[in-house]
Amino acid sequence: MEICIPLVVxxxxxxxxxxxxxxxxxxxxxxxxxxxxxxxxxxxxxxYYAALKGITTEEFNVLLLRINSMDLIEEQEENVxxxxxxxxSLLLDEKKRMGFMEKLDGLKYAxxxxxxxxxxxxxxxxxxxxxxxxxxxxPIVRDxxxxxxxxxxxxxxxxxxxxxxxxLFFEISFxxxxxxxxxxxxxxxxxxxxDRIGNTFEQLAKEWSLDKTEVTLRFRSILHHCLRLSRDxxxxxxxxxxxxxxxxxxxxxxxxxxxxxxxxxxxKTIQEIMRIRxxxxxxxxxxxxxxxxxxxxxxxxxxxxxxxxDQVVCFYNKTKENKLRPIKEAFPHLSYLQIRLVLAKEGGKxxxxxxx
Amino acid sequence: MQLEAALKQIYGFDEFRPGQKEIxxxxxxxxxxxxxxxTGTGKTLIYQMAAHLLKGRALIVSPLVSLMQDQxxxxxxxxxxxxxxxxxxxxxxxxxxxxxxxxDFQFVFVSPEIIQSKFVQEALISVEWSxxxxxxAHCISQWGHEFRPHYLDLALMKxxxxxxxxxxxxxxxxxxxxHDIRYYLEMKQPxxxxxxxxxxxxxxxxxxxxxxxxxxDKAIDxxxxxxxxxxxxxxxxxxxxxxxxxxxxxxxxxxAYYHGGMDQDERLLVQKQFLHSQLSLxxxxxxxxxxxxxxxxxYVIHLHTPSTIEGYVQEIGRAGRDxxxxxxxxxxxxxxxxxxxxxxEHELPDETQMDFVLYPHDSLVHGTLLERLQMAxxxxxxxxxMEYHLHKADVLYxxxxxxxxxxxLKSLLKKKIEExxxxxxxxxxxxxxxxxxxECKRSALLSYFGETLGEEIDNCCSSCRAEFSRFYGKNExxxxxxxxxxxxxxxxxxxxxxxxx
Numbered sequence: 001m002e003i004c005i006p007l008v009v010x011x012x013x014x015x016x017x018x019x020x021x022x023x024x025x026x027x028x029x030x031x032x033x034x035x036x037x038x039x040x041x042x043x044x045x046x047x048y049y050a051a052l053k054g055i056t057t058e059e060f061n062v063l064l065l066r067i068n069s070m071d072l073i074e075e076q077e078e079n080v081x082x083x084x085x086x087x088x089s090l091l092l093d094e095k096k097r098m099g100f101m102e103k104l105d106g107l108k109y110a111x112x113x114x115x116x117x118x119x120x121x122x123x124x125x126x127x128x129x130x131x132x133x134x135x136x137x138x139p140i141v142r143d144x145x146x147x148x149x150x151x152x153x154x155x156x157x158x159x160x161x162x163x164x165x166x167x168l169f170f171e172i173s174f175x176x177x178x179x180x181x182x183x184x185x186x187x188x189x190x191x192x193x194x195d196r197i198g199n200t201f202e203q204l205a206k207e208w209s210l211d212k213t214e215v216t217l218r219f220r221s222i223l224h225h226c227l228r229l230s231r232d233x234x235x236x237x238x239x240x241x242x243x244x245x246x247x248x249x250x251x252x253x254x255x256x257x258x259x260x261x262x263x264x265x266x267x268k269t270i271q272e273i274m275r276i277r278x279x280x281x282x283x284x285x286x287x288x289x290x291x292x293x294x295x296x297x298x299x300x301x302x303x304x305x306x307x308x309x310d311q312v313v314c315f316y317n318k319t320k321e322n323k324l325r326p327i328k329e330a331f332p333h334l335s336y337l338q339i340r341l342v343l344a345k346e347g348g349k350x351x352x353x354x355x356x
Numbered sequence: 357m358q359l360e361a362a363l364k365q366i367y368g369f370d371e372f373r374p375g376q377k378e379i380x381x382x383x384x385x386x387x388x389x390x391x392x393x394x395t396g397t398g399k400t401l402i403y404q405m406a407a408h409l410l411k412g413r414a415l416i417v418s419p420l421v422s423l424m425q426d427q428x429x430x431x432x433x434x435x436x437x438x439x440x441x442x443x444x445x446x447x448x449x450x451x452x453x454x455x456x457x458x459x460d461f462q463f464v465f466v467s468p469e470i471i472q473s474k475f476v477q478e479a480l481i482s483v484e485w486s487x488x489x490x491x492x493a494h495c496i497s498q499w500g501h502e503f504r505p506h507y508l509d510l511a512l513m514k515x516x517x518x519x520x521x522x523x524x525x526x527x528x529x530x531x532x533x534x535h536d537i538r539y540y541l542e543m544k545q546p547x548x549x550x551x552x553x554x555x556x557x558x559x560x561x562x563x564x565x566x567x568x569x570x571x572x573d574k575a576i577d578x579x580x581x582x583x584x585x586x587x588x589x590x591x592x593x594x595x596x597x598x599x600x601x602x603x604x605x606x607x608x609x610x611x612a613y614y615h616g617g618m619d620q621d622e623r624l625l626v627q628k629q630f631l632h633s634q635l636s637l638x639x640x641x642x643x644x645x646x647x648x649x650x651x652x653x654x655y656v657i658h659l660h661t662p663s664t665i666e667g668y669v670q671e672i673g674r675a676g677r678d679x680x681x682x683x684x685x686x687x688x689x690x691x692x693x694x695x696x697x698x699x700x701e702h703e704l705p706d707e708t709q710m711d712f713v714l715y716p717h718d719s720l721v722h723g724t725l726l727e728r729l730q731m732a733x734x735x736x737x738x739x740x741x742m743e744y745h746l747h748k749a750d751v752l753y754x755x756x757x758x759x760x761x762x763x764x765l766k767s768l769l770k771k772k773i774e775e776x777x778x779x780x781x782x783x784x785x786x787x788x789x790x791x792x793x794x795e796c797k798r799s800a801l802l803s804y805f806g807e808t809l810g811e812e813i814d815n816c817c818s819s820c821r822a823e824f825s826r827f828y829g830k831n832e833x834x835x836x837x838x839x840x841x842x843x844x845x846x847x848x849x850x851x852x853x854x855x856x857x
Contacts, residue, residue, distance in 0.1 A: 118621070124848065131850040136433050140628055141621070142425050144450065169849040176841060188841040193848035197628040203612070206604065 003214035004063060006094040007051060007101075009072050013083040013091060014043045018323060020079045025060045028052040030110050032254065034286045040107045041293055042343055049106035051217060100183050100218055103225040113223055116244040118146040120226070121191055121198065123243055126154060127168070128193025130161055140192045153242060168239045175226055182208060183218040190219055253294055260287040261295070285337045292344040300345050304338040312342045362409060366435070373397050375551045379523070380405055383487075388522045388546040390493070390537055394553050395527040395673025400427070403489045403523060404436060407462060412486025415517065416465045419495050419504050421445070422616075424465045430649065431463055438462040442470055455479035468495075468506035469740065471513055472747065480513075485520040490541060493524035494666070497536035498775070500529065501666035501783060505744035511542040522546070527673065528553060528666040531806045553669055553805050557676045560797040560817040561685040561824065571687050572602075575659055578685060579603065579611075582655045583829030584636035587648065589671055591660040591695045593617050596639045599659065603637075610831070611637040636831045642671060651677040655827060658686040663696035664783040665790060665804050681815070683827040688791050693784065700780045704773045705738045713742065714762045726752050741776075745769055796820055 011024060019039060026036035030050025040049040052060070064081060067073050072087035083091075109116075122141040129137040141147065155161045176184035186208065192198040201219070205212040230240035231248040253261060263273045274284055291298050300309070308331070315330055327339050359377055363369050372380075375393045382389050383406045393399055407414040418424060424441040431439035438461045440454055458464065458479055470476055494500035496507040514522060524537050524546070538546060565571035575588070590596045596613040603611050612626045612635055630638045631650050638648065642662060656675045662668045668686070676682030705713075712732045713725055723731075725746050729739060746752040749765055757765075790800050797817035799809045815822040839847075846853035 114621075128848045128850070138429060138433060138628055138631060140624055142429070142624065165849040166851060169845060169851045172845060173842065176845070181841070185841045188845050188848075191845075191848060192625075192628075194850075195632075196848070197632050197634055198625055199629075200612070200622045200625050202622070206609075 001094075002211040003098075003217060004052060004211075005067055005070075005072070006090060006098055007048065007217075008063065008067055009083055009087045010091055010098070011043075011045050011048055012073055012081050013087070014045050015039075017076050017080050017082045018043070021061070021064055021081060022057075022079065025055075025057060028060070029055050030106065032111075034289055037107065037293065038289060038340065038344055046107035047101055047104040050110035051104070051106055052213065053110070100180060100221050103179070103221040103228075104217065105224045105228065106220075109224045109227050112244075112247040113220060113227070115146070116227055116247050117223055118143055119149055119243050120223075120240070122146055122150045123153065124168070125192040126150060127161060127165055131165055132194040134194055137194075140197060164239055171230075171237045171240050172226075174236075175222065175229060179222060179225075182210075183222055186215055186218050187222045253290060256283075257287040257290045260284065261291050261298075264291070264298075285340070288337065289340045289344045292341050300341040303341055304334070308334060308338065309342050309346070312339060313346055359405075362405060366405065366408065367401070373401075375549055376402055379547075379549050380409075382547040382549075383521060383523060384409060386521065388524075388543045390524045390534065390543065390546045390548045392526050392529050392534065392550045392553075394551060394555055395670050397551070397677075399491070399525050399527075400430070402525075403487060404431070404434065404463075406521075406523070407487050408436075410486045410521075412520075413461070413484060414463050414487035414489055415480065415485050415520075416463065416489040416491055417468055417471070417507075417510060418465055418491040419468060419502065419507075420492065421467045424467070426649070427465060436463060439465070441465040442476065443467045444470060451476070458483045468504055468510065469743075472506060472509070477513070477516065481516055485517050488514050488517060488520045488522045490522070490524045490537075492526060493537045493541070494526040494529045494533050496540045497529075497533040498779060499532045499536065501664040503776070505741060508540055508744075511540060514541070528669050528805070530804065552802065552807055554798065554802055554807070554809065555673060555676065556811075556813050557679050557681055558672060559681070559683045559815045559822050559827070560672070560801070561683065561822070562688060562791050562797060562818050563685070564688045564791065566689070568689055568691065571659075571689050572599075575599070575657060575687055576603065576606065578655075578657060578824070579608065579637060580606075581824075581828045582683070583827060584655070584831045585630065585633065585650065585653050586637050586655040586657065587653060587671075587674060588637065588639045588657045588659055589642055589662070590639060591641065591662075591692065593641055595659065596641055599639050603639075608637070610635050611639065614638050614640040616641070642667065648674060650674075652680070653677070654680075654682050656682075656684045658684075660692040660695065661686060661688050661787060661791060663699070663780070663787065665787045665801065666783075668787060669801065681827070683824070685824075686791065693788065696784050700777055700784070703735050703737050704776060705732070705734050705742055705769070709734055709738070710742075710766060710769060713746075714757070714766060722755060724753050724755050725757070741772075742769070745772065794819060 008024075008028070011028065015024065023035065023039060026033060027040050027045065027049055028051055030053050036049070040046050055063075064073075068075065068081065070086075071084055072090055073081045074084050076082045118141045122139060125137065125140055129135065139147070155164050176187060186204050189199045189204055189207075199207070201212050201215050204210075205215045208215065210218075226240055227244060227248050230237040230244060234241040234245065250258070259277065260273055260279075263276065268276070270284060273279070274281060279287075288303070292300050312327060312331065312334070315327065319326070324336060324339060328334070328336060331339070359372070359380060360370075363372060374397065375391065376398060379389050379391045379402050383402075391399070391402070403414055403416065418427070421443045424443055425445075428439050428441045440461045440463070442451065442454060442464060444467065446454070455476065456479075466476075466480075471480065490496070490507075490510060492502065495502050495504040496510070497503065514520070522541060522543055524541055524543065526533075526537070529537065534548070534550070537543075538548075563574065565574070579586070579588070588599065590599060593615040596615055600611055600613045612629070614623060614626050614630075618626075626635070626638070627648065629635045630648060640648075653675045656672045658668070658671070662671060672684035675684060709732045713728045716723070716728055726743070729742055729746070732739075734742065743752065745765070745768065749761070751757050751761065751765070786804065790797070790804070793800055796809070796819045798813065798820075802809050815826065842853050845851075
C-alpha cells in the first residue's frame with residue numbers, strides 16, 4: 001500500500017472532522033497560508049506539513065476518493081472526511097512502518113530543505129572528488145547561491161579536507177545509524193561523489209520496491225533530522241552546522257514577517273510598524289501569529305493576559321474544540337488575534353499533550 | 357605550429373579536427389569567418405582558443421537558453437573559469453550583479469532576446485569585445501529550421517559593440533541559409549569554411565512500419581542488442597516515459613527518460629549519470645537532448661521522425677563524436693507526422709491570441725502589450741514571434757495603440773505566420789520524402805545541403821544494404837550490486853570502514 005494512504009488517514013484522524021478537505025490539501029501540499037500553518041501546529045501534524053509537496057488538487061481529490069472507496073474513511077458532511085473503524089485498525093497495523101516519519105518536520109523545514117540539501121550534496125561531491133585527487137568533475141548542482149556558498153566553505157588544504165571528511169563521515173554515520181537500513185541507504189544513494197552520481201527518487205523507488213512518495217519522505221525525514229541535530233547540537237555536528245547553520249538558525253519566517261519581527265525587536269509598537277511598513281492590520285496580525293509560532297523567545301503576553309491564555313488552553317483541553325469561532329463565542333471579550341496567538345504559541349504543546 | 361603548441365598546452369590534444377585550425381588562422385589574422393562544421397566536431401574549441409590567443413573578450417550569442425548553463429559548466433571544466441551566461445533564467449538582481457562585473461569575464465553567453473534590453477545593451481557596450489560569436493547561426497534565416505526573429509537584429513548589436521571580429525557557426529545550413537547568414541549579419545568579406553555534413557562513421561538506417569506495435573517491438577529488440585551508450589528520441593514526453601517503463605518491465609534497468617517536464621535537480625542527476633556511464637540509454641524528447649555532450653554514444657534511435665532534415669542531422673550528430681563506428685536508426689510510421697502537423701498548426705499565435713494582445717478586454721486595458729502577450733497562453737516560439745514583431749513596430753511597451761496600427765499589425769502578423777507555416781510544411785515534406793525514397797540515404801542527405809558524396813562509405817546506409825549486426829554487442833552490466841550504506845558512505849569520503857566479522 002502506498003504510504004500516502006495511511007498518511008492521509010492519520011491526518012484525517014488527528015483533524016477529526018474539524019476541517020474540510022480543501023484545508024487538508026493546503027496542509028499536505030505545503031501551501032503557505034496562515035490557516036494551513038496554524039492548523040498544522042494546532043492538530044499536531046507539523047511533520048506532515050508539505051508531505052505531499054507538488055500534488056495537485058485533482059490528484060488529492062482522487063486520492064481521497066480512493067481511500068474512501070477502501071472504507072478507511074467516510075464523508076461525514078460535504079467535503080469533511082472522518083476515519084472509520086477500518087481506518088483505525090489500518091493505523092494500528094501501519095504504525096511501525098510509519099515510524100520513520102517521527103523525524104519528519106515539514107512545518108519547520110519545508111521552506112529551507114532544498115537549499116540545505118543542495119549545499120550538503122554539492123559539498124560532498126566536491127569533497128569526495130578532491131579526496132581522490134579528481135578535480136574536473138561535473139557539478140550536480142548549478143544554482144549560483146549554492147555554488148558560491150560551497151566554494152566559500154571548501155577547505156583549501158589537503159590536510160584540512162581529510163579532517164573534514166573524517167568528521168563528516170562521523171556525523172552522517174551517526175545520524176544514519178539511528179535510523180532503519182532502508183532510509184539510510186536511500187539517503188546515501190542520493191549523495192554524489194567520486195565515481196558515482198546520486199540516484200533520482202524514481203530510481204530509488206524501483207530499487208527498493210517502494211512508491212516514490214515513500215522514498216521521498218524517507219529521504220526528507222533524514223534530511224530534517226540532519227537539520228535539527230546540526231542546529232540543536234552544533235558542537236557535535238560541526239561540519240553539518242557550518243554548511244547549513246545559516247539556514248537553520250534563522251527562524252523560518254516569510255520575508256515580510258521577518259522584517260516585522262526585526263522592527264518588533266527594536267521595540268517598535270504595532271502601530272508604528274503598521275505605519276513604517278504601510279501594512280494593513282490584518283497582514284500585521286498574520287505576521288504576529290507567524291512569529292508566535294516560529295520563535296520560542298517571542299512572548300505573546302504583551303497582547304493577552306496570562307489568565308486569559310490559561311483559560312483558553314483549559315477550554316481546549318475540556319472540549320477538544322479546534323475551530324476558532326466556538327472559542328471566540330466562549331470568550332467574547334478576547335479578539336480573534338488574541339485567540340490565534342494562544343493557538344500559535346501553545347498549539348504544539350496542547351496537541352502533543354492530548355495525543356500522548 | 358604555434359597553434360598546435362597552444363592546443364597541446366590548453367587541452368592536451370595533439371591534433372586539430374578538420375576545420376578548427378583553418379578557421380582559427382583566419383580569425384587570428386583578423387578575418388570574419390562563416391564556419392559550417394558537422395555537429396560534434398568541436399566548434400566550441402575554436403572560439404575558446406581564439407579569445408584566449410587574442411587575449412580578448414568574447415560575446416557568444418546562442419539560442420539554446422536551456423543549454424547555456426551546460427556550456428558555462430563545460431567552459432569552466434575546461435579551465436576557462438571567467439565564463440558567465442546572461443539569460444531569462446536570472447532574476448533582476450543576479451542580472452545586475454553580472455552586468456556590473458562584466459569586466460571580469462572573458463566569455464559571456466547571451467540569448468538573442470536578452471540583448472534587446474536597453475539596460476543590457478548599455479552594459480555590454482561599456483566593455484571591449486574582441487570576438488562576436490553567433491552560434492547556431494542558421495537561426496537567422498527564415499529558411500533555417502529554427503528561425504529566431506531576434507537574430508535579425510544581431511548586425512546592429514555587432515555595430516554598437518564596435519565591430520569586433522565576427523564568427524558565425526552552424527552545423528546545418530543549406531546554400532540559401534549560408535547566404536542569409538552572411539547577408540543579415542553584415543559580415544565583411546568573410547572567409548567561408550564549409551565542411552561536409554557527412555559523418556562517415558555513422559551508418560544510417562531507416563525502416564518504415566505499417567503497424568505501430570511492430571515498430572515498438574523493433575525498437576525494443578534493437579535496444580536489447582545494440583551496444584550502448586545510446587539515445588532514443590521520441591516526439592512527446594509521454595512516449596519517452598512509456599518506453600522507459602516498458603524497457604524496465606523487460607529487465608533493462610540502466611535506462612532513464614529525460615525531458616523538460618522533470619524536476620530540475622532530478623533532471624540534472626539523470627544527465628550526469630548518463631555522462632558518467634551509470635546509464636547506458638537515455639530516452640528523451642528533441643527539446644532536451646541537446647544538453648548531452650558525450651563522445652562515446654554508439655547509437656541514436658528515432659522512435660518518431662523529426663520534423664526537419666536539419667533537426668535529424670543534429671540529433672544523429674550526437675553519436676560517434678569519438679569517430680568510432682556508430683549507428684543512427686529511424687523507425688517510421690505514418691502517424692509520426694501527426695505531432696509535427698499539430699505543432700506547425702498551433703505553434704504560432706492564432707487569431708484569438710492576437711486579438712487578446714491587440715484588442716484588450718476591459719480588465720487588461722491598462723497593461724502593456726508585452727504584459728498581455730505574456731498572458732495570452734502562447735507557445736514559447738509564438739511569444740517570441742509576437743514579441744519580435746511588436747518590438748519592431750515600437751509598440752511592445754505601449755498600453756494603447758491606434759486602431760490603424762492594429763489593423764496593419766494584424767495583417768502583417770497573419771501574413772508572416774502563413775509564410776512560416778508554409779516553410780515548415782515544406783520542411784516536413786522534405787524529410788518524409790527522404791524517408792520514403794529508395795535512394796542512398798547518405799547521398800540524399802548531402803544533396804539536400806547542396807553537396808555530393810565523393811567517396812564510397814563502408815556500411816553506408818539501409819539503402820546500401822548495410823547491416824545492423826555489426827553494431828550489436830554486450831553492454832557491460834551496470835554495477836548495481838548492493839553496497840551497504842556504510843561502505844558506500846565510507847568510499848565517498850575515503851574512510852576505512854571497519855567490518856564486523
